[in-house]
Amino acid sequence: MMRYGVAALGRPTFDVPFAEQKLADAFDALEKAGVEAVGPRALLYDAAAAREALGEIEKAGRIDAMLILQVTFTDATMTVDIARRATAPVSIWALPEPRLGGRLRLNGFCGLNLAAHALGKAGLAHGSLYADPGAPGIAEDLRALARPRAVEPSKAARAAPARHDDAERALAALRGARISVIGTHPDGFDTCAYDEGELAALSGVAVSTHGLDALFDRARSVDEARVATARRRSAERLAGLDDVDQQELDRSFRLFCALEDIQEETGAQGLAVRCWPETFTEYGCAACGPMAMMNQKCVPSACEADVYGSFSALLLQHLAREPAWMADLVDLDFSDDTGVFWHCGLAPLSMCDPEATPEATIHTNRRMPLLHQFPLKPGRFTFARLSQSRNETKLVVGAARFVRSPMAFTGTSGVVKFDAGAGTLFNAIVAEGLEHHYAIAYGDHRPALRAVAAAFDIPLLELS
Numbered sequence: 035m036m037r038y039g040v041a042a043l044g045r046p047t048f049d050v051p052f053a054e055q056k057l058a059d060a061f062d063a064l065e066k067a068g069v070e071a072v073g074p075r076a077l078l079y080d081a082a083a084a085r086e087a088l089g090e091i092e093k094a095g096r097i098d099a100m101l102i103l104q105v106t107f108t109d110a111t112m113t114v115d116i117a118r119r120a121t122a123p124v125s126i127w128a129l130p131e132p133r134l135g136g137r138l139r140l141n142g143f144c145g146l147n148l149a150a151h152a153l154g155k156a157g158l159a160h161g162s163l164y165a166d167p168g169a170p171g172i173a174e175d176l177r178a179l180a181r182p183r184a185v186e187p188s189k190a191a192r193a194a195p196a197r198h199d200d201a202e203r204a205l206a207a208l209r210g211a212r213i214s215v216i217g218t219h220p221d222g223f224d225t226c227a228y229d230e231g232e233l234a235a236l237s238g239v240a241v242s243t244h245g246l247d248a249l250f251d252r253a254r255s256v257d258e259a260r261v262a263t264a265r266r267r268s269a270e271r272l273a274g275l276d277d278v279d280q281q282e283l284d285r286s287f288r289l290f291c292a293l294e295d296i297q298e299e300t301g302a303q304g305l306a307v308r309c310w311p312e313t314f315t316e317y318g319c320a321a322c323g324p325m326a327m328m329n330q331k332c333v334p335s336a337c338e339a340d341v342y343g344s345f346s347a348l349l350l351q352h353l354a355r356e357p358a359w360m361a362d363l364v365d366l367d368f369s370d371d372t373g374v375f376w377h378c379g380l381a382p383l384s385m386c387d388p389e390a391t392p393e394a395t396i397h398t399n400r401r402m403p404l405l406h407q408f409p410l411k412p413g414r415f416t417f418a419r420l421s422q423s424r425n426e427t428k429l430v431v432g433a434a435r436f437v438r439s440p441m442a443f444t445g446t447s448g449v450v451k452f453d454a455g456a457g458t459l460f461n462a463i464v465a466e467g468l469e470h471h472y473a474i475a476y477g478d479h480r481p482a483l484r485a486v487a488a489a490f491d492i493p494l495l496e497l498s
Contacts, residue, residue, distance in 0.1 A: 036180055037070045039091035041084060041116055042103040044077035047399040049139035053077060053105045056129045056140065059167035060103055067173035072097055077105060084112040088119055097122045098180040102149070104128035107141035109222025110152035117158045125161035125179040126150070130365060133374065133442035133449075137398035144362050147463055147470040152224045154424045154467020162464045164366065190428045190466075190493035193484045201485035204352035207303075209238035211348070214300045217246040217308025219339040225469035228341035232427060236420075236490045239348075241341060242300050246308055250317045253285065253292035261287045268327070271383050274394040278403040282319045283394075286404035289317070290324035297333050304344040309337040310400070320397040322379040323404030326446075329357050330382035336360045336471065337380060342420045346473035350418055353482050354475035357382040362470055363463075365442070366456040373434075373450045373459070374442045375417075375474060379405025381446035385476075387411040387438065398444055410448030412438045416479040417472040421495070424467055429487040431480055432459070432472075432497035453498035462497050 042060075044053050057077060064071050072094045078084045091097065100120040102113055104127065117124045128146035131139050143164060153160050161182020163175055219226035230241045264287040269275050275283065297305060305328060309321035325335035334347035334357075343360045351358040359381045365374040378397055383406065386392045392408040412435070419430045432454060439449035452459050462468065480496070487494035 035068055035070050036098045036177065037072055037096065038064065038099045038101045038179070039094070039097040039122065040064070040071045040073045040101045040103060041087050041091070042077050042105050043084070043108045043112055043145070044079060044106040045108055046079055048106040048141065049137065050077070052139045056167070057103065057105050060127070060129065063167035063172050064176055067176040069176060078112065081112055081115065084116060088116060100124045101179060102126045104142045104145040104149065105140065107145040109220060110149045110224060111222035113149040114152050114156055114158070117153055117156070117160060123161065123180065123182050124158070125163065125182050127163045127165070127179070130164060130166050133365065135441040136444060138364060138376065138443045141364055143366065144364050144470050147363065147468070148223065148225055150464050151423060151467045151469055152222070155224055155422070164460065190426070190495040192491070193488040193494040195488045196485045198482045198485035200353050200479070200482040201489065204349060204482065205237070205486065205489055207352045208349065211238070211303040212240045212242055212301055213304040213306060213341055213344050213348070214242050214244060214296055214302035215306040215339055215341050216244045216249050216296065217312070217339050219308065220310070223338055225471060226338050226340040226343070227422070233341070233345065236492070237345070239345060242302070244296060246312050249289070249292050249296065252295060253288040253317070256288045256291040260291055264290055272392050272394050272406065278394055278396055283403045285317060285319035286323050289313070289319060289321060290327050293324055293328050293335070297328070303333065304348040305333060305335040306339045306341045306344040307335060307337060308339040314397070314400045314402055318402070320378070320400065320402045320405055322377070322397065323394070323406055326380050326382060326406045329359055329380065330384060332357055334358055334360065337377070340471050342422070343471040343473065346419050349486065350416065350473045350475035350479060353479040354477050356475070357384050358473055358475040359385060360471050360473050363472060366460055368456050371451065371456045373452060373456055374447055375410070375450055375472070376443055376445060376447035379407055379445045381406060381408070381410065385410050385446070389438070395444065406446055407444060408446060409439070409441050410436050410446065412436050413476050414478055415474055415476045416483070417474050418483055419469055419472050421469055423469065426493065428493040428495050429483060429490065430468060430495045430497065431483045433478055433480060459497055466495065
């Protein structure tokens with residue numbers, strides 16, 4: 035019988051009872067596959083618990099593989115620490131969840147994505163599996179994790195020099211532009227790190243930094259008449275404002291006004307905001323809705339203080355000449371070759387499916403407004419990212435189509451058919467260790483992005 039050290043990672047802000055049930059299913063699947071699981075059979079919520087689990091596994095002696103169970107989303111801190119200490123091949127198994135239109139209860143795929151990026155930058159090899167414990171063939175897949183297949187990174191290549199009018203227009207608009215970053219990215223989010231000097235050298239875009247406390251103080255002092263105006267304008271498109279906590283809603287509109295002020299005073303074309311946990315724990319509302327409102331104003335606003343994410347959305351916005359959006363890829367279904375792009379409630383209202391009514395809602399983990407909620411409109415779109423995966427700056431580009439479908443998860447989301455196919459995309463994410471944030475704009479902008487990559491003189495990775 036094979037022996038795996040198993041560390042099951044989770045966060046208590048997700049659906050813990052559901053996560054515990056999926057964890058039990060995972061251990062049951064390992065047993066049926068003929069794998070002895072060594073280590074605690076409980077979710078590990080922090081670094082101390084992970085270190086204690088590793089100690090238990092190390093004392094147990096020989097193992098054939100070190101399996102990290104990505105039960106819910108987590109940052110990559112524990113994953114990197116486990117991988118550095120492992121004495122056997124490391125693999126990550128993330129658990130899918132059904133698309134039922136409710137909250138994103140686990141968000142395990144996004145955790146796997148974040149982990150793959152961090153491990154790639156650290157030069158730590160790993161295998162990856164995204165499958166339900168009850169999926170056909172799961173026993174064979176689990177046994178194979180003892181000898182993870184090396185997935186070769188895709189061959190990003192220098193784009194051939196090319197002239198494209200839209201690219202030249204976008205590049206001219208970027209020169210001298212500014213992105214204002216408010217706060218710092220969360221710990222363990224290597225995906226949101228940025229190099230200010232490199233960004234300036236590539237594109238001419240500068241970065242200015244601002245503190246969260248100053249943003250909150252500014253929001254608290256916004257004139258009540260201005261807050262009322264922001265609410266009235268929002269109510270013209272957004273249903274359900276009266277159905278959420280009114281004090282927290284008031285703080286949301288104040289935060290929007292404060293973001294407006296910072297953008298106007300700095301002349302920033304884009305924002306990158308540390309949206310959690312402090313906006314919830316110290317200020318008292320969700321930043322998603324206010325940032326969605328800035329997105330609609332054509333000021334791309336990236337959560338988790340992701341400067342390169344904001345830049346990528348700004349680039350696409352200039353190409354598309356309409357609002358862009360930054361989203362997580364939260365699910366892939368290999369059986370029907372679809373995926374889901376999602377974020378809590380950050381999408382601009384112009385992306386709403388015309389057959390749906392956008393509504394106000396609350397953050398599913400933190401239970402505070404304001405978030406936008408609606409399905410994304412059907413249509414062809416481009417997704418792109420100025421990436422630092424595997425410590426190489428490159429431009430990642432793909433094409434896909436949003437299909438009209440019932441809401442997969444609460445917030446703003448869309449079901450996607452990828453040109454490259456779900457399996458090909460998964461292999462690229464794992465092999466390249468791509469970031470978990472992707473900028474999105476409707477239309478096919480790949481020819482222009484090829485010209486942008488050539489102008490920046492950086493490799494281009496096309497996922498299609």
